[in-house]
Amino acid sequence: MSCGFEEDGVAYLDGELPRERAEALAAHLPGCVLCTAQHAGLVRLREQVAALASAPLPLPSPGLRARVLAEVAGANGSPGTGLWAWLRGRLQPWMLAPALAGLAALAWLAWSPASPPSPSLDAPLPAWAAEATEEPAVLEAALVMDELDELRLGALETPEDLEVISALDELEQEGRP
Amino acid sequence: MARRTLAPSGRNFPRAPVLNVPGNAMNAPPDEDCARMARVARGDTRAFAELFDRHQASVVRFATRFVGDAARGEELAQDIFVSLFRAAPRYQPTARFKTWLYRVATHHCLNARRGLAARASSVGSEPLAHVPADPSHSPHAVAEGRELAGVLSAGLAALPERERAAFTLSRFEGLSYREVAEALETSESAVKSLVHRATVALAGRVETHGRAA
Known part of the structure; x- marks a missing residue:
């Protein structure tokens, strides 16, 4: 009831x-x-x-404060909303390596020997680029590019290639009036 | 007097004690934290650090009790404080800062619990705290106290999410029903029902345990 x-x-x-x-x-x-x-x-x-x-609960670890403040310091400047704030919360330092490798690849394409030689190639690397070349992914990309470079230049030095070029030159001269 | 024993009602009846630890800002004037949040909204990380220092103990404690795992509770506390920083520009001081903080915390904890459930993981139910042994108590009484703490922790873990949230905020964090209602974004009468159901369920567990012992 x-x-x-x-x-x-x-x-x-x-x-x-x-x-x-x-x-x-x-x-x-x-x-x-x-x-x-x-x-x-x-x-x-x-x-x-x-x-x-x-009754006491386990105390928070001493690192908690440092972690929170570091994360917040990274996000400081505009603690607002929007795409940039969202992206910033998700970007991690390790993502820099592939990004720098991509930048290095683009730079190589732009400055490759197929283009007219640029005097800036002889200039010393800026500090950020020098640091970037220390990244393993960047070094690996640079090695691959060097190998490709050697293959391309080497192909022009084989006797067969020189013979073909010579024959083409002769044909061209014969065809001229 | 029988009525005194049976009816300790009214605002003067002591609520379950709130843990008196450094950083517990339950009784702090609300305007101080609101002013800090206004500074945080302008990117003042020192104001944020002050808020963190004042409230980290209660946020970690709440999250830990909610998910039943100290390490996970601390991870959640980190997320909660970072969210608080990011949400600072949208903060409107319409409620006490502490209540708003618990709203953010509850939201995170409920999502975390749902995430755990989705991954079919178990939520911790190990006793998170043991009642400190009183030297005047017999070893048997101490063991009994620890067992009871285990029963209560398991009972808390088994409660539905909102009952658990309402009970934890009310009993362990000392919030009034109105403040719990603000934190859970519901009505006071709904909180009354949530706390009642949770309390009766836990009392039933303790009673069953007592009979079995």
Whole structure:
């Protein structure tokens, strides 16, 4: 049989019932076996939970503060929203290596011997480029490019190629008036 | 007096004690943290560090209790604080800062729990804290206290998410029903039901354990 107070016991103990309702429950309690039993159980649980709440949890690791502040410092400047803020939260330092390798490949294509030689090739590398060449991925890309370069230049030096070029020259001269 | 024993109601009845640790800013004037958030919105990392120092203990504690795992709780706390920094420009001081912080924290923890459930991983239910042994207690009483802590932790882990959130905020963090309602973005009457159901479920577990022991 419902007395209408079953859902009020916890809020009553928490002091969260409206005054009239709390007074009604207080008057009801002594005469209701079910509510009295529930109340006693809730009081016991309350004490047990209070003991648990006051027990110390493991302390946060000392590195937590440093990690949070570092992440925030990385995001500082515009802690707002938008695509850039979203991207910035996801970019990682290791992503730089392939990006630099790609940049190096583009630079090689632009400055390759097929293009007219540029005097800037002889200039010393800027600091960022010098650092970039220390990245393993960049060094690997540079090695592959060197090999390709050698193959291309070497192909013009074979006797067969020179013979073909010579024959073509002769044919060209014969065809001239 | 029977009524005094049975009816310790009213605002003066002591709520479960909030852990008195450094960094617990539960009773701090709300305007200070709101002002700090305004500075954070302008990119002031020192203000952010102050907020972190004031609230890290309670955020880590809440997240740890919520997911039932200390390491995961700390990871979540990190995410929560970084989110707080990023959300600073949108912060409107319509509620106490602490309540807003718990809203962000609860949101993260609920998502984390859903993520764990999606990966079919178990949520930790090991006792996260043991009631410190009182030297005056017998070894039997100490062992019993530890066992009870385990039962309560397992009971918390088994609660539905929102009941767990409402119970944790109310019992362990000392929030009023109104503040819990703000944190969970629901009504006070809904919080009353959530806390009631959670408490009755835990009481039932403890009682069953007591009978079996």
